[in-house]
Amino acid sequence: MQTKITIVGAGAAGLFCAGLLGQKGFDVTVIDNGKKPGRKILMSGGGKCNFTNLDIDAKHYISQNPHFCKSALSRYNQWDFIQLVNQYNIAYHEKDHGQLFCDNSAKEIVDMLVSECQKGGVKWMMQTQLDDVKIVADGFQLHTSQGIIESHSLIIATGGLSMPALGMTSIGYKIAEKFAIPVVPVRAGLVPFTLHKPLLDVLSPLAGIALPVEVANDKISFKENLLFTHRGLSGPAILQLSSYWQAGEFITINLLPDLPFESAFKPLLEKNRNQSLKNCLAQILPKRVVEALMQLNMIADKLVKQLNPNEQKQLYTALTQWQIMPNGTEGYRTAEVTLGGVSTDALSSKTMAAKSHPNLYFIGEVMDVTGALGGYNFQWAWSSAFACAKAFD
Structure with missing residues (x-):
């Protein structure tokens, strides 16, 4: 022919x-x-x-x-x-x-x-x-x-x-x-991350929950949704970052991308000072996510009013600079490119x-x-x- x-x-x-x-x-x-x-x-x-x-x-x-x-x-x-x-x-x-x-x-x-x-x-x-x-x-x-x-x-x-x-x-x-x-x-690019077992055990029950975040590595950041999965992390923000991520590199997740400390987070704590931290933060994050973060010792099991100013800032830093090292990616099987x-x-x-x-x-x-x-x-x-x-x- x-x-x-x-x-x-x-x-x-x-x-x-x-x-x-x-x-x-x-x-x-x-x-x-x-x-x-x-x-x-x-x-x-x-x-x-x-x-x-x-x-x-x-x-x-x-x-x-x-x-x-x-x-x-x-x-x-x-x-x-x-x-x-x-x-x-x-x-x-x-x-x-x-x-x-x-x-x-x-x-x-x-x-x-x-x-x-x-x-x-x-x-x-x-x-x-x-x-x-x-x-x-x-x-x-x-x-x-x-x-x-x-x-x-x-x-x-x-x-x-x-x-x-x-x-x-x-x-x-x-x-x-x-x-x-x-x-x-x-x-593989535009692909979900997998997580190491100890962290995955805590986060995999959150599969299906999505929330707006800002994710970053040393090169670039993306402000879009994150999706928890049975294997790790996905959603537009994660897929975008995956194309710039190298194995062995930490990623930083900001769970409160639209809540500045002085003008939003601190007033929230003041307004709910008699509540537990868990119930207070459940107003701005999914309750099950808050519970998982408590398991990871990122959020203390105490009342809001028990936090001193320094601890308030430490809590805010923990929620806005959550560092995770992915285990890897899901590879070509689910990669978009x-x-x-x-x-x-x-x-x-x-x-x-x-x-x-x-x-x-x-x-x-x-x-x-x-x-x-x-x-x-x-x-x-x-x-x-x-x-x-x-x-x-």
């Missing part, structure tokens, strides 16, 4: 790029090991797909080259993708921090992308395993479970290693390494082509560009795919 352009991966980046190239008149074939296209899209955002964000900026991306993503993000931005969504009359709404979600189902985004591919006559080879890629005189020879494909150009849109249950593999990295293209070491990937130093920021192999391209999550939680990774998929497709003009 011969084709002009082969795209490996029927995820967000691969589908969008295929549609753009097909409609330019190119002969495009998409291969994927799954039964259906867009599996990760369907799972995203609780089935509602957080397809972009109103505040797209390079500062929301992690990469060894923080400037790499700027060109693609500026050439195809959130408003461009929103325009496409509007053309398909897909209803959506804004959540916190500029996040845009489908009103109904993530399937609408997949259907839109598939429709764009159909307009361009894109060919599909689903449930097709890619085993090897070789360079031949006029391009590439792909050895697959469905036979050999010869292609002039090859676009790798295989995603990362997160959510292995959806069939994600390391094939994209292996192809890069085969062609001597460096790969930045990969690890993969950090690291194909080195951007080896790629053109304008076309996504490998500098050493002009007809070989990498787009989306397989590259060393990782967005924050909130639609940034989907926008990178759209933007990098657009930049790649423009290279064929």
Whole structure:
């Protein structure tokens, strides 16, 4: 089988790029090991797909080259993708921090992308395993479970290693390494933390409780919700921080991010001085959380009025500078993204082509560009795919 352009991966980046190239008149074939296209899209955002964000900026991306993503993000931005969504009359709404979600189902985004591919006559080879890629005189020879494909150009849109249950593999990295293209070491990102056993025994009964916090390490802080789980800690604040966390590093949790000591916390204690500390603090924190903190000896079992001014400050410090060393993360099984990937130093920021192999391209999550939680990774998929497709003009 011969084709002009082969795209490996029927995820967000691969589908969008295929549609753009097909409609330019190119002969495009998409291969994927799954039964259906867009599996990760369907799972995203609780089935509602957080397809972009109103505040797209390079500062929301992690990469060894923080400037790499700027060109693609500026050439195809959130408003461009929103325009496409509007053309398909897909209803959506804004959540916190500029996040845009489908009103109904993530399937609408997949259907839109598939429709764009159909307009361009894109060919599909689903449930097709890619085993090897070789360079031949006029391009590439792909050895697959469905036979050999010869292609002039090859676009790798295989995603990362997160959510292995959806069939994600390391094939994209292996192809890069085969062609001597460096790969930045990969690890799970936007992922819950696990906890060491003594602390987990105290906190796991709180599973399901969420509360607003500010979490930080030495590099960065995030002010969003924390969720207690049976394995440890999750929620938006924790997922965001996990992408910047290194094993063996403490994290600091501020349980009272909106309660300054002098203007709010101290007056609360004064007002409830005849109550137990437990009942007083249960006005600002979930009661079960307060009880757990007492188990951890962070809150004394005494009356408010028994605290002297110094002890009041010590209590406030304990609640706003709670230090925990996570045991680790839940890994790729529950991670939303993969950090690291194909080195951007080896790629053109304008076309996504490998500098050493002009007809070989990498787009989306397989590259060393990782967005924050909130639609940034989907926008990178759209933007990098657009930049790649423009290279064929």
